[in-house]
Amino acid sequence: MAPRVTLKTVAQAAGVSPSTVSNAYNKPDQLSAAVRERILATAQELGYAGPDASARALRSGKAGSVGVLFTSQLSYAFSDPYAVGFLAGLAEIAEEFATSLLLMPVSSTDVRSGTNAVRQAAIDTAAIFCVDRGHPALEVLKNRGIPTVSTQRGHDLADGWVAINELDAAAAMGEHLSRLGHRDVVVLVDNHEAIGGRPIELDLDRIDCDDCSLRIQGLRKTMPDAQFRVVSGGHNAFDSGLAAASWVLDSQDRPTAIAGLSDVQALGAIEAMKARGLVPGRDLTVTGFDDIPAAEVAGLTTVRQPIKDKGRAVGRLLLDPGETQRHITLPTELVVRSSSGPAPRN
Numbered sequence: 352m353a354p355r356v357t358l359k360t361v362a363q364a365a366g367v368s369p370s371t372v373s374n375a376y377n378k379p380d381q382l383s384a385a386v387r388e389r390i391l392a393t394a395q396e397l398g399y400a401g402p403d404a405s406a407r408a409l410r411s412g413k414a415g416s417v418g419v420l421f422t423s424q425l426s427y428a429f430s431d432p433y434a435v436g437f438l439a440g441l442a443e444i445a446e447e448f449a450t451s452l453l454l455m456p457v458s459s460t461d462v463r464s465g466t467n468a469v470r471q472a473a474i475d476t477a478a479i480f481c482v483d484r485g486h487p488a489l490e491v492l493k494n495r496g497i498p499t500v501s502t503q504r505g506h507d508l509a510d511g512w513v514a515i516n517e518l519d520a521a522a523a524m525g526e527h528l529s530r531l532g533h534r535d536v537v538v539l540v541d542n543h544e545a546i547g548g549r550p551i552e553l554d555l556d557r558i559d560c561d562d563c564s565l566r567i568q569g570l571r572k573t574m575p576d577a578q579f580r581v582v583s584g585g586h587n588a589f590d591s592g593l594a595a596a597s598w599v600l601d602s603q604d605r606p607t608a609i610a611g612l613s614d615v616q617a618l619g620a621i622e623a624m625k626a627r628g629l630v631p632g633r634d635l636t637v638t639g640f641d642d643i644p645a646a647e648v649a650g651l652t653t654v655r656q657p658i659k660d661k662g663r664a665v666g667r668l669l670l671d672p673g674e675t676q677r678h679i680t681l682p683t684e685l686v687v688r689s690s691s692g693p694a695p696r697n
Contacts (some may be wrong), residue, residue, distance in 0.1 A: 356399045365393040376401050390595055416451045417441070417669055418474035418497070420482050420484045420489075423586060425456045431587065431615065432643035434480075434657055437502075440662025441478060448670040450475075457488045466491055473646025476500075476669040479509055483561045498541045502661060503561060504680070511677035513664040517562050520683040521569025524610065524638055527652070527685060528570075532694040533608040533636060536578045537599050538567055539616045541587035550584045550598040566612050566640065580606070584619075600627055602634075607635060607694040614639035614646045615655055621649055621690065632692035650689035657681050 354360075362369045367390060371542055374381045375390040382390075394401070422430065428434050438452070445452055453474055457465030468490040469477075477492050479501040489508040492499050501509035504516070528536065540563045544551060558564045558581065571579060584595030599609065600623055610615030617639030621631050626634070631637045631650070639646055643657035661681055667674045 356397045358399070358402060361390065361394045361397060361399050364397060365390050373402060390504040401500070414473040414475050414523035415449070416453045416474045417445060417666075418453045418455050418469070418472050418477040419480055420457050420469070420477055420492075421480045421621045422457055422482050425454060427456075427586075428454050428521050429662050431568065432614065432645065433615075433641050436643070436658035437480065437665075438660040440659035440664075441666045442662075444663055444666025444670055450670060457482060457486060462487055470495070477487055478665050478669060479503070479506065480665075481562070483559070484508065498669065500665045502665065504678075508660070511668045513540050513661055513668065513677075513681065515567035515661075515681050515683050517673060518569040518572070520656070520685075521566040521640070521663045522573045523569075523683070523685045524640075524652075524654055525570040525573035527687065527691065528608055528610070528636065528638070529574045529577070531608075531636065531691060533574070534694070536570070536574070536577050536579050536608045536610055537606045538566075538570065538579060538581045539592055539595050539609060540567075540581055541591060541613070542583035543586065544583070550595040553581045553583055555581065563612050570610060584616075587613050587615060589615050589619040589622075592616030593623050594619070596620035600624065600629070605635070609635065609637045611637065611639045614641045614643045614651060617651055617653070617690075618645060618649055621651065628649075631690040634692045634695065636694070638691055646686075647688070652688045652691035653686050655684045655686050 358372050359369050362372045372390055375387045379387055386690040428438060442452060453472060455468060455472060457469060466488045469491045474497060476498045479489065479499055481502060482489065484506060493508050499509045502514055504514040505513055506512050540558060540560065542559060555567065582595045582599055584591035592615060596609055596619060609620045611620055617637050620637045623633055624635060629635055639651045639653035641658065642653045646653050664679050671692060
């Protein structure tokens with residue numbers, strides 16, 4: 352068996368010191384182009400792939416990675432428009448600081464596996480993306496001394512946060528609906544209990560999402576005379592909104608407005624209306640939250656929040672040593688489009 356090729360082997364073959372070989376990989380600006388090319392060519396001839404990343408991380412005490420925690424399935428990070436926008440903004444800053452992102456789904460149902468993954472993860476910092484305060488994985492991060500930034504205001508286990516004022520943003524939507532005369536509202540939420548396409552109606556104390564609870568509080572704040580029902584068709588997705596809205600529209604007690612707590616669920620509700628020959632804004636009002644690109648195309652009345660800027664700001668707080676702010680509240684805006692209109696008269 353041929354002896355293992357090491358950094359020292361390359362140094363001897365190239366006629367340089369081991370530290371010079373190390374610089375060829377880790378600090379190329381400290382070498383001339385000719386010397387670096389000669390070292391890399393020698394390494395390639397010998398079959399040397401470069402310094403061991405694990406050993407380098409142990410020596411430096413840095414993993415070069417930001418953990419991104421979220422409670423949905425891994426595919427959510429690539430399919431949900433809000434998640435995609437947030438991660439794009441975070442990735443911009445990670446690239447600036449030559450840092451990678453480690454996506455870490457921490458289930459709200461299988462808590463043990465998610466917590467163990469966080470305990471073993473090689474990360475320097477962590478972005479807490481839509482993970483509620485009580486999840487045990489957050490305590491693990493705190494005990495490990497991992498710096499964290501959350502997307503929720505006032506997160507007591509995070510070192511900083513970048514968020515919107517969920518209650519005030521939803522209150523603006525509630526005021527809009529109230530002015531239009533709506534007094535019977537169904538709120539669409541995501542909930543892990545509604546699985547398999549079977550929508551369920553929830554009591555307010557069964558809302559397992561902090562942001563959802565705040566948005567419902569905001570709606571109720573400016574609609575004190577309205578009747579609210581909370582319905583879920585499953586996780587935060589178009590199909591969940593479609594299932595929940597279909598169930599609501601086929602019931603005898605049809606509301607005058609459906610308020611989706613995300614745009615993707617509201618867009619599912621619009622699809623359910625179209626399948627029944629109903630026109631959003633005329634026969635029934637539908638509203639969303641986030642203002643993803645598809646919302647404008649669908650004419651969806653919604654709350655706009657700066658999704659990509661939120662990701663960028665989280666990245667700055669985690670990686671930029673010159674960033675002194677620890678708490679950032681981003682602005683929101685009510686965007687009125689054709690999907691909202693006056694409550695139909697009985």
